[in-house]
Amino acid sequence: MPPSASKLRPVKLGEKAANYLRKEIVEGRFKAGESLPSETEMMAMFGISRPTLREAIRILEAMGLVVIQRGKNGGAAVRHPAVTITAANAAIYLQTKQATLLELQRARSMIEPELVRGLEGRITPEQFGELRAILAQARAAMHDVGAYVGRTTAFHRVLVGLMENRVLDLIVSMIHTIYEPMVAAATATNMAVGKTAFQLDVASQEHLLDLMEAGDFAAASDFCRSNLARIARFMEESGVGRAIIGAPETDA
Template structure:
């Protein structure tokens, strides 16, 4: 990985954090992974998640009433409420109160996954610099896989997104950031690897939520558009090596700009939101 440093020369995502991370890993390994007894509510939530995953219950479908589920699972309504609350916090349900209300299945987003991940990053004092460094490693891999697995339809979506970016007013930084995230999300999905795509999208969601105030100058935008077109061309030709390197170049340049212009953001600890 290229060295991405702050103004003091400290490399983001590396020492002196290494010893701290190793010590934490050592403590966790020595404690072992002895499972704690699971609550009834967690078992119910897991069963409902399984039903959603196998599409027995689909996005937008209402779940049975609390009374019906309590009878079905042969538990008290308190356990049902707790199970539903667990799923709501994870972004799997929306719960409407009052007459005609109740739990409805919701499609979870990468922002939902990122929100939960940000809590663990916060506890571990991980910085946005470390998060950005992780993206520098992960996204080029996704670009390489996208080149290997690309379809005509997915490629056209990338081209449409770049066309949208070309027409974003220079004073609309929020729309530029949102559309750039859209490009990254589609490229990650094109990899065909759902795990890596979710990891990338979750990290990006955490990152994007905190950098809304960044100004994207005409030069930054133009350089980014050149890189996006280069990535699309590489994916179109199924040149996995070029797709990887072009994506690495894009993110590396962005991180160096961040380090120079907004070092306080990269040095900040990820906060749970």
């Protein structure tokens, strides 16, 4: 049952209503794409005013749990939160701590080699084909920084998704959602240098797939570790790694 307004302090009504609706959404009682009840129904459900209800909906919108649809048949529609929203919140926190791109790169170095090792026996020939197709798209998009970043981010999301570990999926996807646009921005000022870096990155990922497809996941893990260490050294020596982490754009 929704919380009764009589039991809540007035200043907390919107927050309490939002918490109740959040619980209903995350526990699956409202599915992605479904609309929440009408404002009139929810006002009666919670015993609150329209402005207080709209405050609750704004809280849910900020969480990425609803999107507001305008027009005659508009209202609050449920959606699953995008990783970009989580990444943006994490990036804001890291920005307040003055965390750097080099720190993010070193975090990758601790996680991703073990991820590669853990993929042994998990990738089918069809999935190798999907990963190679994404890299081919990235290679073709090197003239367009945004498109290139989209493809390389997709590559890492597919790769980590094969682990079937939702916590790891979130952490690695979040890191790359922050990391890829920052690297692209750092190279965008000199596209000749940027394209060379992109070519090296794609070639490295293709070699990684070669090793994994040959069944040598230990060598693939070692290559991943050495490649990430090479990138970290470049960031440190060039000064690129001193850049403070910034928030990525969120999905609309």
